[in-house]
Amino acid sequence: MFDGIDVVVLPVADTGPLRRLYVDAMGFEVVEAGPVREAEAWARIWDLPSPPATSLLLGKPGSHGGWIRLVAVPGLPKPDAAGIPDRPGPYALDFYLRHPGETEAVIEERGWRFVSDPVDYLLPGTAHPVRERMLDQTSSGLLHAFVGYREGRTRCVLGERPEVDVSEVNAVVFATDDLPAARTFAEDVLGGRIYFSGRFEGEALERLLTLGPGEGFDAVLTRGPKSRNARLEFIQRLPGHPPRPMTGAPRVVAECAMDDLAALAERLAHGSHGASTGIVETADGPRLGLRSRYGAHFCFRQR
Template structure:
């Protein structure tokens, strides 16, 4: 059973700039650093066009999920800009920040840019206030949502470690052209729980993402029974103003431990939810890769 995303795999041609971003500026710690074992097998699991060479695992000690694995793939094509969510695929990672203004100033001082200024809005269907700003993470073609941490209202490592200023990854956002199918996949195949379903729109959301007036999208956010981070979020992609080619490789692979890998493999074997590798053996034990039809890439292993 799915119970959150344990490790967020980010394939890039050069891990250096993202190591600087996540370690130097966002306070992640290097847990492991070295060559990729079983490179050809990992390329198959992660659906990469070239074998990976380097792996840098970054974590927030005390967190329960939401770690980042930077995967160096020499020769990997440069990613297209994320832009607005107008095609299927990985779109954003979400983080909570204790002092967003200070963190954003430090990031801008190191050359990182934001889509627009911060916005404030209420989480749809609630009276929960959200302060959010979008970083343009160009190295892997993603947006990063920086959300104001609110004591007692938002679950993450910041509640356990007062010395931390930035959380673990608290959500991975995939755009999809089949939101009903993605919801059914989460509940019926992964055994997750969709705890939020609603529409994001209005002037604040338009400014946040650089959307045209009147644009918005429906979203579904899922956790497992233990409600731990990081969450899995699907958003309905917006029809593009002009056709955009699909991503040539997964920008994000969501790594998830599950209770019964064999049962999951059986549910995916028919191909109705995407292209599965089936269970393959690696130096770290059995793994299963999935390039889903919902814009999301996954790697699963036994809990």
């Protein structure tokens, strides 16, 4: 059963810029670092065009999932800009910030760019106010949603560690051409629980993502029984735009622990959900890679 994304794998040509972003500016801690053993096997599992060289695991001790693994893949081409969600594939990572203005200022001083000014809106279907701003993370071609932390209303490490200003990854957002099928996959294949299914739209969203008037998208948000981070989110690719193809290697691989890896392998073996590696034995235990047809790459392991 799906119960959150444990590690967000980010393949990049050079891990240096992202180490400085996540460690120096966002307070992630280096958990382990070194060369990638069994590089050919991991290239297959992560669907990389060439073997990875080094790996850097970053975490927020005390959190339950939502860690980041930076993987150096020599020669990996520069990704396309995230832009608007007009293509299938990884789109954004979400983080909660205790002091958004202060953290964003530090990040801007380091040369990173925000797509827009902060916006305030009500969470769809609720009366809960949200403060959000989008960072353009160009090393992976992703947006990062920086959301103001609300004490007692948001599950993340900030509730456990008052000295921490930035949370673990709270959600990974993938755009898809087939949202109904992606929802079925999340529920019936992974065993995830849908806690929101609806539409994101309005002037605040248009300002946040630089969308056109009236543009918005439907979304399905998935978590597990313990509501561990990071959540899995699918959004419908914006209609009315020619789809930009994803080029090169996957820019995000979601690593998830599952209760029964062998049973999951059987559910994926027929290929209707995408190309699966089957179970691959590694020194770290069995893994299963999936290039899904819903715009998301996965690496599954036995819980």
